[in-house]
Each structure stands twice: as structure tokens, then as C-alpha cells.
Amino acid sequence: MTIKAVIFDIGNVLIEWQPERYYDTKIGEDRRRAMFAQLDLHGMNDIIDRGGDFRQTIYDWADKTPEWAEEIRLWHDNWLEMAKPAIPRSVRLLRALRAQGTAVHALTNFGIGTWAIATPAYDFLNEFNHAFVSGHMGVIKPEARIYEMVEEQLNLPGEALIFADDRIDNIKAAEARGWHTHHFTGADGWAQRLVDEGLLTKEQAV
Structure with a gap:
């Protein structure tokens, strides 16, 4: 898919x-x-x-x-x-995907209070099509329910999603639901994965 x-x-x-x-x-x-x-x-x-x-x-x-x-x-x-600093190349990748018209979401373990502090400080956190924030959802990664809630709200199966996370337990939980995944160890690797998937060109993924 x-x-x-x-x-x-x-x-x-x-x-x-x-x-x-x-x-x-x-x-x-x-x-x-x-x-x-x-x-x-x-x-x-x-x-x-x-x-x-x-x-x-x-x-x-x-x-x-x-x-x-x-x-x-x-x-x-x-x-x-x-909670600093921002990772500049990752931010550029988010924005390059958005510029392409690709739907880009967040799935994050984040508190209600900390999200309220972070979103004014980091403008890119306001640029997602939807931010799935655990504090508002009442469940955290890597519990299966949080991934199920994302699928339900987006009305998409796991096979239609690709997810980058730095924690392998979160990655494995997503894979169990059929999501495409990328274990994030640095922005360069994530950029290459997005190019390999045909979601960005090399020029767009700088």
C-alpha cells in the first residue's frame, strides 16, 4: 500500500x-x-x-x-x-514533506502542561496536520491503544503510515500494527529513508 x-x-x-x-x-x-x-x-x-x-x-x-x-x-x-535544542534537519524534513502536500502528523509522549509550554517556543510544533499528544489521549507509547487511536482518527491502516521514533520499543509496537517504521538515530538517516520511500527527492531532503 x-x-x-x-x-x-x-x-x-x-x-x-x-x-x-x-x-x-x-x-x-x-x-x-x-x-x-x-x-x-x-x-x-x-x-x-x-x-x-x-x-x-x-x-x-x-x-x-x-x-x-x-x-x-x-x-x-x-x-x-x-527540552532543547531543536534538531534543524528534522524540522526541514517536516516542512519539505508539508510543502509536497504530504500529510505529516506527530505522535508523541507529551504532557498537557509541557505541550502548552513547547508549542509557543517551537513554531514547527504547530505545523502538523494533526498532533497526537499522549497527555490529551490518556495513553502513552508503546501501548497498542495509542497506535490504534491514530489509525481510527486518520481512517488509515498501518500499512499507509510511516513512523519515525528514537525508541525501539515504540517502533516495535508500531510494527506490530503493520506500520512502516524508521528507528531514528539521526536526521541524516531519516532523510535518506524518506528519499528511499519516494516521499522526497535528495534535493528536497537536504
Whole structure:
């Protein structure tokens, strides 16, 4: 079946998302390693990505772990410093596809509150035909239901979709539903895949 829509993950595909790197600059690598070893901060973030209140979720975690409270609150108070920078070539690919008239969507684990912060900061996040945001959907990747919801809303089978994500578990879940997939390890590889699929020319995919 012909590919009819291209779907981008956002974190580490369009915007770098490296909380550990951020904390290394704030508290040093040794303290960051100790904090992440003690606390499942990515699990905390999953609560937000499922639709949990951004500030309350983080501040509740901070209140329960007073020895790390100040550091945990940075996840909320300085979130935009964690979610940066944009990945320029990926943004250009998104826009080149759109210019071709190809439907381009996002499928992202993102909270309601964090999405409200990110969309004014990164203009390209407002350029999708549709952004499937987990916080608004109440389900996260790699759960099968989120992919099913995308198919239902787009009224397309998996075989008509190609999806780029940096996490192999998310990729495998999409493949299980018949989606074409690309494990994103850098924008150059994603550009080549789009050329190989005939969705962009080499000139368009610069």
C-alpha cells in the first residue's frame, strides 16, 4: 500500500530531550547519577505524559523526597531548558514533506502542561496536520491503544503510515500494527529513508 502519511515522534527526533544532560550542568554528573539511581524520574514523567498535572505531579514527588526536592522541582520550573535544542534537519524534513502536500502528523509522549509550554517556543510544533499528544489521549507509547487511536482518527491502516521514533520499543509496537517504521538515530538517516520511500527527492531532503 502507498504511504499516505508521515508520523514524527518529537523527543529526540525534532527536539533533543536529554534530562540527564541538563542535570549534569546543574548539579554535576555524580549527583545526577545518584539522584536518577534513587528516583524513577522518567516514570514520574510518564504520569505527566498520561495526562497528569504537570506542576502537581512533580511537586508531589519533590515533597515525598525532601533530600532531592529542589532538584526535582527543576523538572517543572526549568523544563524548557531540558527540552532543547531543536534538531534543524528534522524540522526541514517536516516542512519539505508539508510543502509536497504530504500529510505529516506527530505522535508523541507529551504532557498537557509541557505541550502548552513547547508549542509557543517551537513554531514547527504547530505545523502538523494533526498532533497526537499522549497527555490529551490518556495513553502513552508503546501501548497498542495509542497506535490504534491514530489509525481510527486518520481512517488509515498501518500499512499507509510511516513512523519515525528514537525508541525501539515504540517502533516495535508500531510494527506490530503493520506500520512502516524508521528507528531514528539521526536526521541524516531519516532523510535518506524518506528519499528511499519516494516521499522526497535528495534535493528536497537536504
